[in-house]
Amino acid sequence: MTVSRVVNGGNLVSPRTIARVRAAIHRLGYEPNEAARILKGHSARIIGFILPDLADPFFSICAHAVQQFAAKQGYTTLLLASERDSDREAYALAMMKARSVAGILIVPTSPNSVSQLQELQARGIPVVVLDRTFPGLQAGEVIVENEKGAQRAVKHLLEHGHRSVLCVAYDSQFNSVSQRMSGYEKTMRQAGLKPEFLVVDKIPAVSSKVVRRLRAPKPPTALFTLNNVATVQVLLALQREQIDVPQDVAIIGFDDFDLAPLLAVPVTAVRQPAAQLGQSATRVLLDWIRRPRGSDASSLQAQVILPTELIIRRSCGCQPAPQVQP
16 A cells, blocks of 8 residues: 555655655566556546647647656656647547546647536546636636736837737637737727737738738738747748838737747747746646545645746847846
């Protein structure tokens, strides 16, 4: 029983005994039999992580952080991408149910998955959502200060003298993006300015619609893009059309990315702590997994809200060396 408690992360063993058991495990080369654990009715020491897109740097950083943190706690991560497709997301959840995962982390793509997630919770499988949430799902949440981050970015553009700032929104159906839209709108209205949204449903349409708006009479003098997918598409379009940044149009993006400081004009961006998001979500999930049956869950953390940073570079019109604005 003592060995079982140590191997399974129990908290009823003294530090001295834990050290002795781990030394014996190392000396004997003991490895837990996961199949036997499942046959005895235990969950596998596996957590599932479903994310929309592994090609998106933000989500890949999250995934790396989740895998590293889980491994240090003795858990393997089953990683699946939904490719922003509700059917694939449903399949991924069904697979995780079949694998008897101990808990699920998910960046949800479709509200259609809420019923599946509720079913898993009813079976005693904890669920933690990252980045975005859906109504009706009472799960752990790890999110960022989307609205405050957007407000900080737009205020910075206004400080540069811009009075026509176009907000470019992709994935606006998710509350994380809608919160950024809200932050943009509030800041514009507080300054006595009219908000202007360009909402795009398909990635290829981002660049063409932005260029059309910039070529129209009275074009905006600044752009605020609401995720790195939109930012990259806009940057490609501006380069193709030989529209100079920031001389012709300034730009700030929500989501930083690795190449942002290396571009010909380094991009000012609102940075989300992607690695911290993944680590925090994994910590919350493991706390729920390890909670003794029948114990009071009210002491467990159910929501984590992480801060963002405005990383100032040259695309907004600033010239000094990169700095972080608190």
